[in-house]
Amino acid sequence: MEPLISFLTTPFLGTAAWQWFAFLTIVLAILAFDLGVLHRKDHEIEVRESLLLYSGYFTVGILFGVWVWFDRGSASALEFYTGFLIEQSLSMDNVFVMAMILSFFGIPRLYQHRVLFWGILGVIVLRAIMIGLGAALVQEFEWILYLFGVFLLFSGVKMFLSKGEEEHKDLSQNRMVGFIRRHFRVTDDLHGSHFFVRLPDKTGKVVLFATPLFLALVLIELADLVFAVDSVPAIFAITQDPFIVYTSNIFAILGLRSLYFALAALMHRFVYLKYALSLVLIFIGCKILAHGLGIHIHAGISLGVTFGLLAGGVLLSLYSTRKSAA
Numbered sequence: 243m244e245p246l247i248s249f250l251t252t253p254f255l256g257t258a259a260w261q262w263f264a265f266l267t268i269v270l271a272i273l274a275f276d277l278g279v280l281h282r283k284d285h286e287i288e289v290r291e292s293l294l295l296y297s298g299y300f301t302v303g304i305l306f307g308v309w310v311w312f313d314r315g316s317a318s319a320l321e322f323y324t325g326f327l328i329e330q331s332l333s334m335d336n337v338f339v340m341a342m343i344l345s346f347f348g349i350p351r352l353y354q355h356r357v358l359f360w361g362i363l364g365v366i367v368l369r370a371i372m373i374g375l376g377a378a379l380v381q382e383f384e385w386i387l388y389l390f391g392v393f394l395l396f397s398g399v400k401m402f403l404s405k406g407e408e409e410h411k412d413l414s415q416n417r418m419v420g421f422i423r424r425h426f427r428v429t430d431d432l433h434g435s436h437f438f439v440r441l442p443d444k445t446g447k448v449v450l451f452a453t454p455l456f457l458a459l460v461l462i463e464l465a466d467l468v469f470a471v472d473s474v475p476a477i478f479a480i481t482q483d484p485f486i487v488y489t490s491n492i493f494a495i496l497g498l499r500s501l502y503f504a505l506a507a508l509m510h511r512f513v514y515l516k517y518a519l520s521l522v523l524i525f526i527g528c529k530i531l532a533h534g535l536g537i538h539i540h541a542g543i544s545l546g547v548t549f550g551l552l553a554g555g556v557l558l559s560l561y562s563t564r565k566s567a568a
Contacts, residue, residue, distance in 0.1 A: 269492060276359065296501040333495065335519070377484040391530030401516060438450055
């Protein structure tokens with residue numbers, strides 16, 4: 243018993259192992275309930291169900307932040323909520339990309355939740371690797387935070403000055419899609435909710451084929467990696483605690499994926515959200531650089547500014563597009 247207690251209390255990346263296990267247990271339990279109970283049978287998710295799912299995930303995230311408050315103090319809780327808000331906001335652009343990918347492969351709404359659900363499992367692993375690597379770099383080379391700051395500042399300015407409507411390349415020309423099609427057997431048609439099926443090849447031998455559902459899953463995972471390049475440094479700019487960075491990331495992504503079915507139909511109305519997100523990146527970049535000059539911005543101020551910019555962008559967008567919505 244003593245070796246087990248010793249193992250569970252051993253710090254891992256600055257946090258006791260039992261807290262990491264507790265967090266992963268919560269996440270896996272939620273996902274098991276989602277797939278095993280709520281979505282045991284494939285069905286089309288309407289806006290109302292999407293909002294209810296999001297409210298559930300959002301509530302769990304908020305309650306986890308309350309536990310962080312009591313366990314680690316108000317400063318850590320504010321950092322958690324700021325990271326939680328930033329990740330959800332920066333990932334909203336990812337909703338448009340996911341919608342484009344699912345549309346390109348002709349994935350019906352009936353099976354879209356299945357793709358997004360299994361995509362979350364990939365995110366849990368990939369974000370763990372990215373955040374672990376980032377934490378190791380920050381701990382070894384503290385000056386890398388200032389590189390994050392410059393990068394975020396540049397990304398924010400670039401996003402602000404970019405055109406309102408970005409042109410997206412034809413996914414048929416995507417290198418990863420081409421690689422998979424060249425090196426693996428891929429069916430042209432869907433086969434229900436299956437990622438892989440066994441079919442006869444040209445010789446008549448029954449072999450394993452990937453379906454377009456699997457290709458969509460791969461591209462969504464790659465899209466998340468691309469968007470993480472902005473969001474992970476942004477949260478490291480708020481806190482260098484890997485536990486806070488990782489947990490806020492995962493809870494935010496869980497909520498956003500469940501909100502996808504409501505957001506995908508409304509993304510055209512968030513016309514000013516891009517500018518709000520760019521200002522958030524610029525603010526965070528300036529926050530890091532200001533810290534290097536001895537100017538410390540309180541976590542509460544960071545949360546307030548982030549929330550204010552995003553709320554302003556959303557409200558202004560909804561107001562300006564009210565006629566088209568009607």
